Amino acid sequence: MDIPLGTGTIDVSFPDCEVTVAEPPGGDPVDVRTAAERALEDPLGPPLESRVDPDDDVAIVVTDVTRTVPDDVLLDALLERLAACGLERDRVTVVIGLGLHRPMTDDEIEAMLGEHADLAVNHDPESVVEMGSVAGDVPVEIGAPVAEADTVLSTGVVEPHQYAGFSGGAKTVVIGAGSESIIRYTHGPKMLARDGVRLGRVEGNPFRETIDEAGDLAGVDFSLNLTHGPAGVLGVRAGDGRRIVRELAAVARNALSVPIDRTYDAVVCGVGAPKDANLYQATRGATYVALGDRNPLRDGGRLVVPAELPEGAGDGTGEKRFYRRLSEAGDARSLYEEMREGYEPGAQRAFVVARVLRNHDLYVTNSEAPEIVDGCLMHAAADVEDALEAGSEVLVVPDALNTLLIEA
The missing domain is CATH 3.90.226.30 (LarA, C-terminal domain)
Known part of the structure; x- marks a missing residue:
């Protein structure tokens, strides 16, 4: 075997x-680029065109080397769409959402993002801007290139996650481009012991609810996410992060569940x-x-x-x-x-x-x-x-x- x-x-x-x-079961695979273009044409919520102006500075947060995501394909589709909105390429910064993982090397970034590697910077969790707070007094601090952008976009993957139920949506920005403060709170023992914080659960999950609230404060405007299974990529959705996670989580559950x-x-x-x-x-x-x-x-x-x-x-x-x-x-x-x-x-x-x-x-x-x-x-x-x-x-x-x- x-x-x-x-x-x-x-x-x-x-x-x-x-x-x-x-x-x-595995599900039926889709072509990533075709599915991404369709998702951008028919988003969940307001279209990208309504979220960006030609003179905006745009930050796109992508996943790092620890995730299996064709970020080059998703990024290329987003950049093409932004160009159609009249936005020049040099107004875009691609931020690699490291969280507290190690920085990616230049060779790794080039292998991941291809021709768009020149736009990328590693997230620096020491250089952050406070955007507000959740749970009363937990600061939501976001990396400066993201916090200072006029428009914030993200790519990512909706896959089973030990705490968030499923990853994706605002998590790419809040955790990937965040600071120790929000990671300390969301990944602390009190949060992880709460009912509903469980692999595969989105509804009624306090971890996911906190991440989504923090995403609102961080100003995440639009996301492009996919989900995958043994057969490959199973679906791509664009638009509002909450709706993306719920739709793709349903696709993933159908494809990935095994009764025991x-x-x-x-x-x-x-x-x-x-x-x-x-x-x-x-x-x-x-x-x-x-x-x-x-x-x-x-x-x-x-x-x-x-x-x-x-x-x-x-x-x-x-x-x-x-x-x-x-x-x-x-x-x-x-x-x-x-x-x-x-x-x-x-x-x-x-x-x-x-x-x-x-x-x-x-x-x-x-x-x-x-x-x-x-x-x-x-x-x-x-x-x-x-x-x-x-x-x-x-x-x-x-x-x-x-x-x-x-x-x-």
């Missing part, structure tokens, strides 16, 4: 194991590039499975994530905080209780991982950084077979980040 690893796959065999594969009616000894969670570049991102495969609508593991069952980890734990501020918390902890239960009192922005992934590790062992296989894995309360194994016990009942989720396990 082929499981994702980096940009390729590995052939995994399961001797002496009973194996079930969680394969979502039993429990298993182990779950193999496929991740692949770009998420398996570092441990911070790769652990999403495990937490999406164990903390989704339906945890398919028996108590004490194990999670297995094949991941290359060429960047180790990760090089960004958030990734370093994640690594420090896990590597300095004695055990998962103590770490979880300690972090319930609070933590630095970016360390929330350590909190979520610790929550899972209280009940399940996590094995990371096929990596270039086994010593980092072993030092973070997890287990390194040479390959998937070494991480499984003979006779185990195993659920294989080839694309754990794009599969929603639900109650049968």
Whole structure:
């Protein structure tokens, strides 16, 4: 059986194991450029032409290297539309929404944005402008190139997200081009413990509601988002961020949901590039499975994530905080209780991982950084077979980040 690893796959065999594969329906793929043009022609809400004047300075916030999005295609479609509105290309700044991830290199930006790489700058979370506040006193601070623009646009992907239910919409700007203040609040233990903050849920999700409110303050005028599944891109929508997220989330749920009616000894969670570049991102495969609508593991069952980890734990501020918390902890239960009192922005992934590790062992296989894995309360194994016990009942989720396990 082929499981994702980096940009390729590995052939995994399961001797002496009973194996079930969680394969979502997948949906029908669309041509990204054609679908983007149609979405811009028929937006959800006022058209782009009503949002921009020829003499505006425009900021377009795009996702970074940790997301699988054809930003070059979406950006090209937006720029063509802006040109038709009479806007000169040199009035556009493309801001890469890093959040607290590491800055992208020039080569990475060129590979991602192609001929439009010259317009791009990395978001600087230290150079921000306060736009207002949410939840009474939580400042919404946005990167200066975005805050000072006359018109703010965004691209992005509506995909399952551990906290927001689904990503996309205002999140690309508020988190990607925001500061530690909003990340500290939205990713803090009090928010993550609230009812409704759950993978795959948009309605009644306090995290999503906060992000949308912050997006209003940040002045997000218009978005162009897509959703994808195993078959490829499944849909593209443009216009109002709230409506985009809800429409594309419905498309994604239909394509990605797999009913589960039993429990298993182990779950193999496929991740692949770009998420398996570092441990911070790769652990999403495990937490999406164990903390989704339906945890398919028996108590004490194990999670297995094949991941290359060429960047180790990760090089960004958030990734370093994640690594420090896990590597300095004695055990998962103590770490979880300690972090319930609070933590630095970016360390929330350590909190979520610790929550899972209280009940399940996590094995990371096929990596270039086994010593980092072993030092973070997890287990390194040479390959998937070494991480499984003979006779185990195993659920294989080839694309754990794009599969929603639900109650049968």
